[in-house]
Amino acid sequence: MIRRRQALTAWLFLTPAVLFFVLLFFLPIGNQLLTGLYDSDGASFAGLGNFSRAFRDPEVLHSFLITLAYAAGTLVVGTAVGLGLAVILNQSLRGRTVFRSVLLIPYLTSVSIIGLLWRNILDPQVGILNRLLEAAGLPGQTWLSTHPLATIVGITVWSGAGYTMVLFLAGLQGIPGLYYEAARIDGAGPWRRFFAITLPLLAPTTVFVSIIGLISTLQQFALPYIVTGGGPGNATSLYAHRLFLVAFNDNDFGYASALSLLLLIVVLILSLVQLRIGDRAHA
Amino acid sequence: MHEQLRERLFPGDRVAAYVVLVVLGLVTVLPLLYMIVLALQSDGEVQSGDPVLWPDHLQWQNFSRLFDAAPFGRFFVNSFVMAGAITVSHLIFDPLVGYVFAKLDFPGKRIAFVAVLSTLMVPFFVRMLPIYSIFASLGWIDSYQGLIVPFLMDAYGIFLMRQFIRPLPDELIEAARVDGAGEFRIYLRVILPQCRPALAVLGLFTFVFQWNEFLWPLIATSRTEMRTLPIGLTLFNQEYFTQWNLTAAGALILFVPTAIFFVITQKFLVEGIALSGLK
Amino acid sequence: MPPVMHPAMPSGTPTYNRRSFLRLGLGVTVLGAVGAGCAPAKPASKKADSRTFTIYWNAGHGYQAYKEVIDQFGKDHDLQMNWQKFQWPDLTTKLTADFRSGNVPDLVEEVSAGTGTQYGLAGNVLALDDFAAADKEFGFPGDFLDQAVVARQYEGKTYSIPLHLTANGLLFYNKAMVETPPATWDEFLEVAKSTTKDKVSGCALNSDASYAAPYYNQQKVDFSDVAAKQFLQPADAALQAMQWMQDLVYTHKVSPAPVATTDYSGPQKLFSAKRAAMFVSGPWDIGPIRQGSPDIELGLAVPLTGAVQSAAMAGSGLMIPAKARDPKLSWELITKLAAVKVELAATKEAGMSMPRKSWAADPSVAADPNLAVIAKALAVVAKQDVALSASGKAAQINELWKKAYQQMIIQHAPVGPTLDDFRKQAGAAL
Numbered sequence: 008m009i010r011r012r013q014a015l016t017a018w019l020f021l022t023p024a025v026l027f028f029v030l031l032f033f034l035p036i037g038n039q040l041l042t043g044l045y046d047s048d049g050a051s052f053a054g055l056g057n058f059s060r061a062f063r064d065p066e067v068l069h070s071f072l073i074t075l076a077y078a079a080g081t082l083v084v085g086t087a088v089g090l091g092l093a094v095i096l097n098q099s100l101r102g103r104t105v106f107r108s109v110l111l112i113p114y115l116t117s118v119s120i121i122g123l124l125w126r127n128i129l130d131p132q133v134g135i136l137n138r139l140l141e142a143a144g145l146p147g148q149t150w151l152s153t154h155p156l157a158t159i160v161g162i163t164v165w166s167g168a169g170y171t172m173v174l175f176l177a178g179l180q181g182i183p184g185l186y187y188e189a190a191r192i193d194g195a196g197p198w199r200r201f202f203a204i205t206l207p208l209l210a211p212t213t214v215f216v217s218i219i220g221l222i223s224t225l226q227q228f229a230l231p232y233i234v235t236g237g238g239p240g241n242a243t244s245l246y247a248h249r250l251f252l253v254a255f256n257d258n259d260f261g262y263a264s265a266l267s268l269l270l271l272i273v274v275l276i277l278s279l280v281q282l283r284i285g286d287r288a289h290a
Numbered sequence: 291m292h293e294q295l296r297e298r299l300f301p302g303d304r305v306a307a308y309v310v311l312v313v314l315g316l317v318t319v320l321p322l323l324y325m326i327v328l329a330l331q332s333d334g335e336v337q338s339g340d341p342v343l344w345p346d347h348l349q350w351q352n353f354s355r356l357f358d359a360a361p362f363g364r365f366f367v368n369s370f371v372m373a374g375a376i377t378v379s380h381l382i383f384d385p386l387v388g389y390v391f392a393k394l395d396f397p398g399k400r401i402a403f404v405a406v407l408s409t410l411m412v413p414f415f416v417r418m419l420p421i422y423s424i425f426a427s428l429g430w431i432d433s434y435q436g437l438i439v440p441f442l443m444d445a446y447g448i449f450l451m452r453q454f455i456r457p458l459p460d461e462l463i464e465a466a467r468v469d470g471a472g473e474f475r476i477y478l479r480v481i482l483p484q485c486r487p488a489l490a491v492l493g494l495f496t497f498v499f500q501w502n503e504f505l506w507p508l509i510a511t512s513r514t515e516m517r518t519l520p521i522g523l524t525l526f527n528q529e530y531f532t533q534w535n536l537t538a539a540g541a542l543i544l545f546v547p548t549a550i551f552f553v554i555t556q557k558f559l560v561e562g563i564a565l566s567g568l569k
Numbered sequence: 570m571p572p573v574m575h576p577a578m579p580s581g582t583p584t585y586n587r588r589s590f591l592r593l594g595l596g597v598t599v600l601g602a603v604g605a606g607c608a609p610a611k612p613a614s615k616k617a618d619s620r621t622f623t624i625y626w627n628a629g630h631g632y633q634a635y636k637e638v639i640d641q642f643g644k645d646h647d648l649q650m651n652w653q654k655f656q657w658p659d660l661t662t663k664l665t666a667d668f669r670s671g672n673v674p675d676l677v678e679e680v681s682a683g684t685g686t687q688y689g690l691a692g693n694v695l696a697l698d699d700f701a702a703a704d705k706e707f708g709f710p711g712d713f714l715d716q717a718v719v720a721r722q723y724e725g726k727t728y729s730i731p732l733h734l735t736a737n738g739l740l741f742y743n744k745a746m747v748e749t750p751p752a753t754w755d756e757f758l759e760v761a762k763s764t765t766k767d768k769v770s771g772c773a774l775n776s777d778a779s780y781a782a783p784y785y786n787q788q789k790v791d792f793s794d795v796a797a798k799q800f801l802q803p804a805d806a807a808l809q810a811m812q813w814m815q816d817l818v819y820t821h822k823v824s825p826a827p828v829a830t831t832d833y834s835g836p837q838k839l840f841s842a843k844r845a846a847m848f849v850s851g852p853w854d855i856g857p858i859r860q861g862s863p864d865i866e867l868g869l870a871v872p873l874t875g876a877v878q879s880a881a882m883a884g885s886g887l888m889i890p891a892k893a894r895d896p897k898l899s900w901e902l903i904t905k906l907a908a909v910k911v912e913l914a915a916t917k918e919a920g921m922s923m924p925r926k927s928w929a930a931d932p933s934v935a936a937d938p939n940l941a942v943i944a945k946a947l948a949v950v951a952k953q954d955v956a957l958s959a960s961g962k963a964a965q966i967n968e969l970w971k972k973a974y975q976q977m978i979i980q981h982a983p984v985g986p987t988l989d990d991f992r993k994q995a996g997a998a999l
Contacts, residue, residue, distance in 0.1 A: 024383060130828050219446075
């Protein structure tokens with residue numbers, strides 16, 4: 008009786024959401040995927056040809072690999088920086104609210120502005136950074152040419168570190184102080200306590216940070232599009248950028264749909280794997 | 291709020307902490323300050339190829355030039371209506387759906403939740419064209435509903451609210467049920483008031499992302515009166531070069547509402563309360 | 570965790586519930602409206618729309634001369650003129666979406682010759698020959714420079730009308746650093762070497778692949794021969810041209826390695842900062858140099874001669890979407906925008922060069938030293954392979970070429986294998 012009432016309530020409350028997601032997500036996406044079964048002109052049935060084509064397309068394979076590298080780099084560095092900042096700023100330091108706020112600003116800035124800004128700063132010839140380095144007697148950098156992908160990782164970490172930090176701060180505040188007291192009585196030093204208490208108890212937060220990070224980095228498109236245009240060569244032509252090019256540059260919507268479904272599958276699998284690892288770490 | 295007691299890790303660790311914070315703080319802030327320098331340069335300084343640390347004359351008129359060149363006031367209003375309406379919609383629906391997934395039991399819950407989460411994993415431009423075709427046949431191009439409806443709620447907000455609501459004690463709900471409160475009333479009067487910090491953060495994130503959205507407003511509008519601010523900002527770039535000073539000035543204008551919203555909600559976000567459920 | 574409180578529980582009143590559900594119902598209604606869109610759409614009333622005339626334009630070309638024509642056109646026909654300006658990539662994205670949905674503008678500026686052909690063969694823009702034939706006074710194609718017309722035709726049909734005509738391949742030089750401008754490749758290298766000093770480079774290459782065109786054109790290399798499925802042939806001449814460009818950066822070190830960005834203004838900025846003595850580009854860089862560094866004595870010289878003297882054609886056109894509401898009206902606006910007196914006004918206003926023969930013959934053009942140099946460059950622009958646009962793969966192949974070019978010039982990849990790779994990939998794309 009109560010169960011039935013609950014189920015009824017649940018679906019009643021969900022009605023707008025069901026309508027919304029069906030009409031504005033699943034139907035359009037399904038429609039796109041259907042075009043994935045057709046040729047670029049949409050006329051002839053290509054079956055799974057568009058899917059098998061993706062596995063033979065060197066540009067797609069390349070973009071997939073560098074996207075994995077980009078995601079891995081961003082997740083590792085971003086998580087480390089965010090966690091480090093959270094640990095530092097979880098202590099009673101003077102001005103910590105100001106630091107927390109300042110570090111969050113880039114996350115609230117539009118990616119197109121961030122892209123334009125860093126392009127202006129990093130340009131080896133006409134950018135401000137090399138001018139400052141020169142004034143300081145230091146050699147100039149050419150990161151956009153020599154380490155383009157790492158540079159994009161750097162900009163991503165720069166803009167997202169504050170957000171990761173805030174998530175970890177929330178996680179840290181959820182750890183009962185009791186545990187630390189007990190460990191201290193047992194004679195565990197601060198480093199020991201960090202690895203024995205803080206890190207394991209933060210595992211759920213870490214899983215969340217990495218799943219959300221993974222979902223957004225695997226879909227990253229705007230930043231390289233604005234900063235490097237995917238170059239030099241195809242060094243920063245990430246998967247979503249490739250997908251966008253296939254759709255809007257090559258006008259091959261069937262193929263683009265197939266590529267987007269493959270992305271969906273990869274993200275789902277990786278997220279599930281991460282969840283599993285997280286669960287195990289938790290247990 | 292629990293706080294870790296400070297203790298020494300190594301001699302001088304407090305100084306080291308400050309050094310790290312100040313360095314990272316500067317790395318964060320200086321590029322943003324550089325935008326102000328860019329915005330105040332003259333056209334000549336921008337084209338000169340010599341990066342300018344400080345303009346000869348501060349060109350405050352760059353801001354008014356924006357408003358002369360295009361109806362920026364109108365763009366601002368459009369952006370505000372779009373981002374505002376979407377934010378309100380998220381604040382209504384995301385916690386409601388989040389509550390259902392957090393606290394109610396019903397057949398199909400698992401599948402429904404996974405289905406919602408899976409929508410996070412598809413880039414927007416994949417669903418963009420079918421939606422555009424439908425909206426065009428509805429006559430919704432160049433309309434506010436056309437700008438707003440594709441973003442009425444999203445999986446991230448629902449997930450955020452679910453995670454926040456889940457740790458709230460079930461006894462609250464049980465007690466209300468025993469008192470004979472209706473299900474919607476329980477949600478409205480028992481659950482929602484607990485969610486203020488999370489709602490503040492949800493509102494901020496939603497507003498900021500929609501305020502900065504580029505692709506959909508570009509596609510869904512083809513009249514100047516319906517353009518939004520981020521699209522308006524591209525009007526100053528010439529075919530072969532970018533008017534950095536005007537672009538930066540526009541970017542600063544773009545940032546103002548975000549900054550205000552951030553200051554209002556900053557407490558919840560920075561204290562980490564609102565995100566405490568995300569684990 | 571938020572503090573947990575037990576809020577006071579006033580006994581429920583049914584009114585409250587109903588009102589809350591009302592609010593919920595509002596959202597459902599909005600969504601229901603979307604649902605209606607999935608049913609066969611009734612022809613939405615287009616009454617208000619029919620009086621609007623929409624034009625897509627490049628944001629850099631919003632000249633006063635065109636504005637006046639467009640405003641007047643609106644008055645004459647009682648139309649509300651909706652002149653939308655975009656950056657080129659945004660315009661392309663928007664147009665792609667429009668073509669797929671059928672919700673199209675009335676007139677569109679074409680980014681460069683060939684784009685219209687590609688759209689036209691897919692049935693998205695109209696062939697304009699019948700309009701032109703019926704409109705003798707307009708003078709198409711007779712009064713337009715041949716290269717600009719031919720590049721827009723395929724199998725006897727013309728899918729766009731040239732609006733602007735410019736050339737990439739002009740030699741910009743700083744008169745304070747370069748006494749007599751080089752005319753050949755050998756002279757260019759010599760001058761570049763002698764002007765390269767401490768902080769000054771002799772020249773500056775662009776990061777954008779389209780800027781390689783004058784160089785390989787000058788070695789008589791054709792970018793594509795779609796009929797034969799070949800690219801950058803003859804191969805040894807292509808190798809020579811690209812090797813020479815790479816050597817400018819890495820062997821002779823007379824040009825800095827360009828940076829991969831989405832903007833083309835790197836060389837112009839170095840030149841404006843007096844950190845480059847020469848660069849090869851088009852007329853569009855004259856304005857920014859004058860504005861950024863009025864003290865530079867800018868010299869403008871005709872394209873270099875390698876095996877031949879040559880430049881690469883650039884310049885936008887005008888096209889009419891196939892589903893435009895009143896193509897006749899769109900055509901009429903084309904004839905007004907591409908009239909010689911408007912061309913001359915735009916030239917006077919913005920220095921833009923134009924495709925009409927009567928424009929080039931106008932005394933005001935002939936007397937202008939810069940325009941005279943540009944006109945000479947226009948006379949030697951290389952022919953374009955119209956079959957490339959017709960193949961529908963031009964954008965995709967250009968993207969592959971961009972990759973190859975940046976690999977050679979920015980990443981110092983070996984020229985021979987990179988060109989071979991490009992040929993293989995481009996061939997496969999066809």
